[in-house]
Amino acid sequence: MTETLNRQILLVEKPAGKLGPEHFRLTQTAIPQPADGEVLLRVRCISLDAANRAWMHGATYRSAIETNSVMAGGALAEVVESRAPGLEPGDLVFGDTGWQDYAAVPAKHLVKLPRIEPLTYLLSVYGIAGLTAYFGLLKIGRPKAGETVVVSAAAGSVGSIVGQIAKIKDCRVVGIAGGTDKCHWLTSELGFDAAVDYKAGPVFKPLKAAAPNGIDVYFDNVGGDILEACLAQMNLFGRIACCGAISQYDGAPAAHGPRGVPGLIVVKRLTMQGFIVMDFDDQRAEALADLQTWVASGRLKVQEDIVNGLENTPQALVGLLAGENRGKRMVQL
Numbered sequence: 001m002t003e004t005l006n007r008q009i010l011l012v013e014k015p016a017g018k019l020g021p022e023h024f025r026l027t028q029t030a031i032p033q034p035a036d037g038e039v040l041l042r043v044r045c046i047s048l049d050a051a052n053r054a055w056m057h058g059a060t061y062r063s064a065i066e067t068n069s070v071m072a073g074g075a076l077a078e079v080v081e082s083r084a085p086g087l088e089p090g091d092l093v094f095g096d097t098g099w100q101d102y103a104a105v106p107a108k109h110l111v112k113l114p115r116i117e118p119l120t121y122l123l124s125v126y127g128i129a130g131l132t133a134y135f136g137l138l139k140i141g142r143p144k145a146g147e148t149v150v151v152s153a154a155a156g157s158v159g160s161i162v163g164q165i166a167k168i169k170d171c172r173v174v175g176i177a178g179g180t181d182k183c184h185w186l187t188s189e190l191g192f193d194a195a196v197d198y199k200a201g202p203v204f205k206p207l208k209a210a211a212p213n214g215i216d217v218y219f220d221n222v223g224g225d226i227l228e229a230c231l232a233q234m235n236l237f238g239r240i241a242c243c244g245a246i247s248q249y250d251g252a253p254a255a256h257g258p259r260g261v262p263g264l265i266v267v268k269r270l271t272m273q274g275f276i277v278m279d280f281d282d283q284r285a286e287a288l289a290d291l292q293t294w295v296a297s298g299r300l301k302v303q304e305d306i307v308n309g310l311e312n313t314p315q316a317l318v319g320l321l322a323g324e325n326r327g328k329r330m331v332q333l
């Protein structure tokens, strides 16, 4: 190991409105020493997730991020030194290393990964994005062939995989995304049947045209007004997989929409269920086998958006929240 210093990005202020690069600071410190039961990791690739912003609001399915600490975040990392059984130098792992070059992390908080090439797939299609899409769609949405599946944030990392799996399951698939370029990409490259540009105006009417037989499964990444529009077009016994609420994460004026939920749920006998990808940890092997088969056969296209350099991580997250990315955004170190 030739380096002696560890670059870190601290969250120095929690944003009151939109997140900006000014809420972070790059600093340097000594490379940490692993304690008993820990490993020293060299971070290779940081996963950027919309949820990074949600963690700043307070405790979610994890504890809140504190200011003046290293910004939290999942990453693909390589073991440099091990003081824990079961992990050796050179092993690849996934864990919450935070935004820094090196981290000393308890081995029990890490998932050991196989060396699959390209390694970035371990963060995209075989990482949290792919598994979230797989479990959320198939276990919560439970689509049947011929049904209509709608997914929001459809050109993002989770959404782009949801739509493609729904096509593999012979569904009619409608994506909701921001901008004509993204919408065109969904239909021309990823095989979606239709796409609705939510930035062009309210989605209710274009969605009705794109899903003339109503919606059987709605995979909700955004919440808010888009969820409200989809709820109103759900078919009897429809399922809504509540994956995230990105429209509410980044300084939205006040949590709003959807209205009229209880009545609709009763009359249409809808199921609306939230989930966290970790709920399905015991079914990971089955999911990875399916995802690998679909990627190998070319039925599932992997779209990655790779930014280089730790120092660019804050701007990369700001850009993700603004919709800059197509597919899985990550930062390679």
Ligand code: NDP
Pocket: 048, 049, 050, 051, 128, 129, 132, 152, 153, 154, 155, 156, 157, 158, 159, 176, 177, 178, 179, 182, 198, 221, 222, 242, 243, 244, 245, 246, 247, 248, 275, 276, 277, 278, 320, 321, 322, 323, 324, 325, 326, 327, 328, 329
């Ligand atoms: P994405 O790669 O999907 O990127 C986020 C995208 O969201 C942007 O590209 C942008 O695309 C879109 N977006 C931003 N603001 C809005 C808005 N106001 N309304 C509609 N779309 C918006 O990010 P992730 O894959 O990290 O996250 C997708 C969702 O999945 C999030 O809700 C996240 O919390 C959730 N998630 C949930 C997990 C779980 O276990 N439940 C696990 C992992 C992720 P556009 O240009 O189209 O606006």
